[in-house]
Structures are given as structure tokens and as C-alpha cells.
Amino acid sequence: MSADKIEVRVAAIAQVAPLIREFRLEAVDGVLPAFAPGSHVVVEMPAQPRPHRNAYSLLSDPRDPSAYRIAVRKQEQSRGGSLFMHEQVSEGDLLKITPPANLFTPSWYAKRHLLIAGGVGITPFLSFLPELRRRGAEFELHYLYRGSQTGAYSDELAAELGSALQRYDSEQACRCDLGELLARQKPGTHVYICGPQSLIDGVCSTARELGWPEDAVHYEAFAAPAPGNPFRVELARSGRVVEVDSDTTLLEALESAEVDVPNLCRGGVCGQCATRVLEGSIEHRDTYLSADDKARQDCIMPCVSRAADDRLKLDL
Amino acid sequence: MSKRPEVEVPGVKSRPCYGSVQLQPRARLHLFIYQPDAQAQLQPLIESVDPSSCLQFEVAGTALAPALVDALQSAPLASAIYLAGDESFLWDMRNLVRGNGFTERQIAMLQPLNSARRVFCTHCYTLTEGVTHSPMVCSGCQRPLLVRDHFSRLHGAYVGVQINAEDPEDLPQEEPLS
Incomplete structure (x- = not known):
């Protein structure tokens, strides 16, 4: 990890939905840095043969320096991280986290804020809400989930927000009509989406059809990097060769080989880990590079993207 | 994701560079705001819009007429704004319009009228x-x-x-x- 890590103690663990656990993290030394709404941290879990590193949104009040809270959904297709958090981590354990970084901050130019959460995607909005309320901002929260799996904090939010919250439990056949929801928004509204890619795509395409400006639409997806074919990476500067197996990301393989690559979101969003590619073709999986950048085939986001064939040569 | 619409001049990063302005095709309402001398500059754009989805406001000084304030507050989310005038006018209007909840991408600025x-x-x-x-x-x-x-x-x-x-x-x- 590039930024200095912070050692934290797991102060409390709570089951907040059938598949979601909340972890309260307190600093081992000193106080935790302040953060802005929408921030996340990367949690490093001491697994073998290599540590898991996953990004989680902070869901506590940004003004509360006593602890950070994160919520982890157990993924059926876990690459190990969420399973480790659910099965290996106990109260009192020590973990390392990065200082908070933020790729999902509210736009304070907005007149109104429309928040759309899918499942565990509720987490960043929990850090939005205290700040929106302190500022007296106008907002509504639409929360989509499956009652038997997710829906964390749903009742607390209902009690707190009243009519500013709409809940849609798909297992109760309660669906959110995105077209209708977006069409009735007033001027000056910004929309924020956190949830599965299908929800993000649905809101983005609806907004586009309605003629909304692109920069009034904000989203964050932290889907785990999907596996792919194994490949070999040649590092041009050191002459070393690193093997990347199918369940490991290129970034993780480089980290295991002690090659330092700056990184932040580990989800193909922020662009920090951009690395120059000298040879080989790239399977781009990030949302950072433009289509033109991708077509040039000279730069890769190793946190999510992979070789299209069996080798890459990197300028490292 | 919200990249600035203007192109930057190499060397002095903060100096705005005003490219050519296109009509925003998906906008439902087009608002043209200009100084008295600058309407001609907008005329080609104004003529390419259906008059029923077009509003024009001539602004002298920096105070917004009540009709313009009403228009900004009731404009649909899918609105586009086009500004023409001298450079300080462009940015004053842009800031006023931003203050009404419009985004960078919704605001297009034409070449400033002069180099003042x-x-x-x-x-x-x-x-x-x-x-x-x-x-x-x-x-x-x-x-x-x-x-x-x-x-x-x-x-x-x-x-x-x-x-x-x-x-x-x-x-x-x-x-x-x-």
C-alpha cells in the first residue's frame, strides 16, 4: 500500500443483515484522521499466502473521531477478503488500514441530493447523511435490497429519516421505477448511486435519456476484481518475471513480488495505479481510462485489468 | 468524472481557453444569456433551436432580472446554458448560474467579446x-x-x-x- 498504514483494533462486530457484518475499528495509537462523507479505507487482512486488501466505505459520522465503522457483505464469489472478515476476524483483533481516501464526495453545489443505494451500497450514504442534515440540505434516499440477504440499517434509517427514505425490498415485490423517480426530480438535483453495476448502469442510462448533465450523476462501485486467465509479466527495468494466477490481480501479484505500485481504490476507478505497458495486449476492466486511452494499449490499471493473452511487459 | 469543459493553455494552467460551442443535443431547454453587444455571437446557435425550447435574456450589469432568476429556478434538469459577453461577465454569470444548482457541463461560454x-x-x-x-x-x-x-x-x-x-x-x- 502506498500511504502509511494505520493499525486498528476491532472493537465490536455486529450482524446488521443476514449477509452483512459491521466492524467498529479503533486506533491502536492516537486518533483516527478526520474524513469527508463518501470516504473509504483499504483494509489489509493478514491472510496466507498473501494478505487480502479490500476497500470499504466508512459508514460512521465523519465528525466522530473515536472510531471508523465499515460493513462487509459476505460475497458468494469471495476472493477471500469478505470471507476472511466474516470468518477469521474477531473482536480484539488487529488489522491495518490505509488513511481514508475519497472518490465519492457529495457535490455541495447541488440544490438537492438524490441518493440511490443497492444492498451493501448503503454504506457510503451513511456517512453522507449526518453531513447533509447538519447543512440542512434537501435529500431523499432510495434503498433497494433483498430482505433475506441485505437491507442493513433499514429500520433505523426509516425511524430517523421518515418520508425522506423509500425502501424497496425486491423479495416483497417492491420495485423502484427509476424512470419515474428521475423524471420527477427538481432542477439542481444531483444523483448518487452506490450498488451493483446493473443499478449504476440503469440510473446512468435513464439520466442520459432524460438529458441530465453527466456531471450531475455520481456513482461508486467497488465490485471485487473478477478472475481471469493466468499470465506472465515481465518487468522491463529490473528484468524480473512475475506470474499472475487466475484468482490474483496483477496489482496483488506485483505487491507479493515487492514491486511498489501506488494505489488507492483497488477497483479501477481512481487511476492511481496506472502503469505503462511496453508489450502485450491488455484486457481493460477499469472505468478510469477513456475509450481512446484503452485503444492505445499502452497503459493498464493493474488493480482490475489483466493481460488479454499470456504475457505483458511493463515499464516497472 | 466532471472534467472541465474548457481546454487549458499549456504553460499557464489556470488561464481558460474558449473552444467552439456546440448545441447540447439532449437538452430540453436552451437558455441564452448575453450582454447587449453579444447577441450576434449567439445568433447561429439560437437559430438552430426550436423556439419553443429556447429562452433569451439580455443582461446589462451583473444583477439578474427576476424573469431570469425564475427561469433558472424552474428550468428542467435537462437544460443547457450558453453565455456570451466579455470575459468577466462570462464568469460572473457562470458563478451565478452554478449557485442556482447548474453543473459545469451545462454551461457553455463563447469566446469573450474582447481582450479586456x-x-x-x-x-x-x-x-x-x-x-x-x-x-x-x-x-x-x-x-x-x-x-x-x-x-x-x-x-x-x-x-x-x-x-x-x-x-x-x-x-x-x-x-x-x-
């Missing part, structure tokens, strides 16, 4: 309007200021710094600003 600049004095913070040459005399503190290309979007102004702080006799030749 608003200058922000770094010594007394006074704004001097319509500056065409450098060095110039600050209207607040009377210091001779070198006008730099460094631009403040908030003030719609270029930075002016005292040019002869060490030697009051040393005043370079006045040069027209571009």
Missing part, C-alpha cells in the same frame, strides 16, 4: 475592470501592477502584482494584453 480583463490586486484585493494593458494602475491602492495570465474562476479575474516593488523608478513599457 478584470484584474485582482494581490496587495489590496481590489478588482479593476476593463484592463487592456500591462502594467496598469490598481484602482484601489494605485500601485503599478503587472497583469499575469493566472486566472481566478471565482473572481473572473487575472492576478495583478506590483511590478516595481524593489525599484520604484523601474517601470517597463506598457503592452497590450491579448
Whole structure:
């Protein structure tokens, strides 16, 4: 990890939905840095043969320096991280986290804020809400989930927000009509989406059809990097060769080989880990590079993207 | 994701560069806001829009007419705004429109009408309007200021710094600003 890590103690663990656990993290030394709404941290879990590193949104009040809270959904297709958090981590354990970084901050130019959460995607909005309320901002929260799996904090939010919250439990056949929801928004509204890619795509395409400006639409997806074919990476500067197996990301393989690559979101969003590619073709999986950048085939986001064939040569 | 619409000039990163303005095809309402002399500049765009989805406002000075304020507050989310006038007008309007909840991408600025600049004095913070040459005399503190290309979007102004702080006799030749 590039930024200095912070050692934290797991102060409390709570089951907040059938598949979601909340972890309260307190600093081992000193106080935790302040953060802005929408921030996340990367949690490093001491697994073998290599540590898991996953990004989680902070869901506590940004003004509360006593602890950070994160919520982890157990993924059926876990690459190990969420399973480790659910099965290996106990109260009192020590973990390392990065200082908070933020790729999902509210736009304070907005007149109104429309928040759309899918499942565990509720987490960043929990850090939005205290700040929106302190500022007296106008907002509504639409929360989509499956009652038997997710829906964390749903009742607390209902009690707190009243009519500013709409809940849609798909297992109760309660669906959110995105077209209708977006069409009735007033001027000056910004929309924020956190949830599965299908929800993000649905809101983005609806907004586009309605003629909304692109920069009034904000989203964050932290889907785990999907596996792919194994490949070999040649590092041009050191002459070393690193093997990347199918369940490991290129970034993780480089980290295991002690090659330092700056990184932040580990989800193909922020662009920090951009690395120059000298040879080989790239399977781009990030949302950072433009289509033109991708077509040039000279730069890769190793946190999510992979070789299209069996080798890459990197300028490292 | 919200990239700035203007292109940056290499060298002085903050100086805005005004590209050609296209009609925003998905907008449901087009608002044209201009200074009295600048309507002609917008005319080709205005003519390419269906008059039923087009509003025009001529603005003299910096105060917004109630009709314009109403229009900004009731405009649909899918609105586009086009600004024409001198450079300080463009940025004053842009800031007012942003304050009404419009995003960067919704606001298009045409080439400024002329090369006159608003200058922000770094010594007394006074704004001097319509500056065409450098060095110039600050209207607040009377210091001779070198006008730099460094631009403040908030003030719609270029930075002016005292040019002869060490030697009051040393005043370079006045040069027209571009």
C-alpha cells in the first residue's frame, strides 16, 4: 500500500443483515484522521499466502473521531477478503488500514441530493447523511435490497429519516421505477448511486435519456476484481518475471513480488495505479481510462485489468 | 468524472481557453444569456433551436432580472446554458448560474467579446475592470501592477502584482494584453 498504514483494533462486530457484518475499528495509537462523507479505507487482512486488501466505505459520522465503522457483505464469489472478515476476524483483533481516501464526495453545489443505494451500497450514504442534515440540505434516499440477504440499517434509517427514505425490498415485490423517480426530480438535483453495476448502469442510462448533465450523476462501485486467465509479466527495468494466477490481480501479484505500485481504490476507478505497458495486449476492466486511452494499449490499471493473452511487459 | 469543459493553455494552467460551442443535443431547454453587444455571437446557435425550447435574456450589469432568476429556478434538469459577453461577465454569470444548482457541463461560454480583463490586486484585493494593458494602475491602492495570465474562476479575474516593488523608478513599457 502506498500511504502509511494505520493499525486498528476491532472493537465490536455486529450482524446488521443476514449477509452483512459491521466492524467498529479503533486506533491502536492516537486518533483516527478526520474524513469527508463518501470516504473509504483499504483494509489489509493478514491472510496466507498473501494478505487480502479490500476497500470499504466508512459508514460512521465523519465528525466522530473515536472510531471508523465499515460493513462487509459476505460475497458468494469471495476472493477471500469478505470471507476472511466474516470468518477469521474477531473482536480484539488487529488489522491495518490505509488513511481514508475519497472518490465519492457529495457535490455541495447541488440544490438537492438524490441518493440511490443497492444492498451493501448503503454504506457510503451513511456517512453522507449526518453531513447533509447538519447543512440542512434537501435529500431523499432510495434503498433497494433483498430482505433475506441485505437491507442493513433499514429500520433505523426509516425511524430517523421518515418520508425522506423509500425502501424497496425486491423479495416483497417492491420495485423502484427509476424512470419515474428521475423524471420527477427538481432542477439542481444531483444523483448518487452506490450498488451493483446493473443499478449504476440503469440510473446512468435513464439520466442520459432524460438529458441530465453527466456531471450531475455520481456513482461508486467497488465490485471485487473478477478472475481471469493466468499470465506472465515481465518487468522491463529490473528484468524480473512475475506470474499472475487466475484468482490474483496483477496489482496483488506485483505487491507479493515487492514491486511498489501506488494505489488507492483497488477497483479501477481512481487511476492511481496506472502503469505503462511496453508489450502485450491488455484486457481493460477499469472505468478510469477513456475509450481512446484503452485503444492505445499502452497503459493498464493493474488493480482490475489483466493481460488479454499470456504475457505483458511493463515499464516497472 | 466532471472534467472541465474548457481546454487549458499549456504553460499557464489556470488561464481558460474558449473552444467552439456546440448545441447540447439532449437538452430540453436552451437558455441564452448575453450582454447587449453579444447577441450576434449567439445568433447561429439560437437559430438552430426550436423556439419553443429556447429562452433569451439580455443582461446589462451583473444583477439578474427576476424573469431570469425564475427561469433558472424552474428550468428542467435537462437544460443547457450558453453565455456570451466579455470575459468577466462570462464568469460572473457562470458563478451565478452554478449557485442556482447548474453543473459545469451545462454551461457553455463563447469566446469573450474582447481582450479586456478584470484584474485582482494581490496587495489590496481590489478588482479593476476593463484592463487592456500591462502594467496598469490598481484602482484601489494605485500601485503599478503587472497583469499575469493566472486566472481566478471565482473572481473572473487575472492576478495583478506590483511590478516595481524593489525599484520604484523601474517601470517597463506598457503592452497590450491579448
